[in-house]
Amino acid sequence: MPFDLRFTKGQGTGNDFVLFSDPEGDVELTPEQIRAVCDRRFGVGADGVIRAVRSENLAAGSAALAEDAEALWFMDYWNADGTVSEMCGNGIRVYAEYLLDQGLAELPAGREIAIGTRAGVRRVSRSADGYQADLGLWRRAGGEPLVRAKNLPVARPGLGIDVGNPHVVVALADDAELAALDLGYLPVLDPAPEAGANVEFVVPAEPLVEDGVGRIRMRVHERGSGETLSCGTGAVASALAVRYWAGSSAPDDWRVQVPGGVLGVRMFQAGDGEHVALSGPAELVFDGVLALA
Known part of the structure; x- marks a missing residue:
């Protein structure tokens, strides 16, 4: 059945994404729909799709909550070809900006927000040029x-x-x-x-x-x-x-x-070994509604 997908287009150093909010985990886009959304001629155009879903409402989010009880939101990331991906360094910064813009999370100065991903929980903080994400061990x-x-x-x-x-x-x-x-x-x-x-x-x-x-x-x-x-x-x-x-x-x-x-x-060194952090800008470009089959 056709439905309208309310989305936000975002980008980090030109790596662009279509983001949408689905806190309860009710919207399951198919790989075909994801490819249609990301198509640069017939869709919105993007390198991937990010769904904002509460960790408690997604099977993969259970592992995130077990790792860190503060990881209330999960970054459900899909590549432009409809395949699932573990993580996205530019995407997680844009995702953090989206959560704040939508009023889904808060990030006071000097604090971090924990975000669940299929690669584990990642913590994001503000930086001089946008956001910094601790990507953990490598x-x-x-x-x-x-x-x-x-x-x-x-x-x-x-x-x-x-x-x-x-x-x-x-x-x-x-x-x-x-x-x-x-x-x-x-x-x-x-x-x-x-x-x-x-x-x-x-x-x-x-x-x-x-x-x-x-x-x-x-x-x-x-x-x-x-x-x-x-x-x-x-x-x-x-x-x-x-x-x-x-x-x-x-x-x-x-x-x-x-x-x-x-x-x-x-x-930098952390308690469990050497971590690596990524910093850079994150921008929300526009909002829209897309009719999907």
């Missing part, structure tokens, strides 16, 4: 597969990094190589990870470190969405990879230039 995972991409003359080794979702980071020689890539085509990984991965291509700035802050440029092909103007968790994975390659003298603070803007990445 790990090297996925080995070092060879990566082939259109207009990349020779396959390059990548570094697998997991920050709640899987990434493979590839270092390139210069800006010319980065600009030549055609990421409208899916990069090929060998061996191919069973669940796929986001693939980031990075170039160090010159100099790499300035005033104690590392600087890199990045483009990304996101699993389930294709090339996007930005990927928050991809920026984090890229900074972690370059720090690993640079050695023990590399800094823990990074600025990552993506086509849609600049993101901040910070590594």
Whole structure:
């Protein structure tokens, strides 16, 4: 039966999302509907869809509440192709802005809001440029597969990094190589990870470190969405990879230039190990109503 979906369009450094409120968990969009919503010619157009649902009303939210009783809201995130995703670094900042805008949550200065995701509970606070999300523990995972991409003359080794979702980071020689890539085509990984991965291509700035802050440029092909103007968790994975390659003298603070803007990445020690935080802007662009079949 057709129904009207009331939504808000939001973006973080050009990574854009369609968000809608469904506190009771009554609205279950199908993969076909999600693809229709995200279609840039026939729909609203977005890299993904985010449903705001109370954790208690979603099966995946039960694990979030068990981890942290303050995670009252769950970020139910779907890629543009209708597949579900564990986490989204830009999306969680935009989601926090949406919760506040809709009056669903409060975030006083100096406080954090706990948000449930399929990768675990993530805490978001305000920052000078918008919001900062503590993405928790990270790990090297996925080995070092060879990566082939259109207009990349020779396959390059990548570094697998997991920050709640899987990434493979590839270092390139210069800006010319980065600009030549055609990421409208899916990069090929060998061996191919069973669940796929986001693939980031990075170039160090010159100099790499300035005033104690590392600087890199990045483009990304996101699993389930294709090339996007930005990927928050991809920026984090890229900074972690370059720090690993640079050695023990590399800094823990990074600025990552993506086509849609600049993101901040910070590594820091917590009680359970090294965490990584992502900071950047979040903007709600417009509200609308979409008739869905």
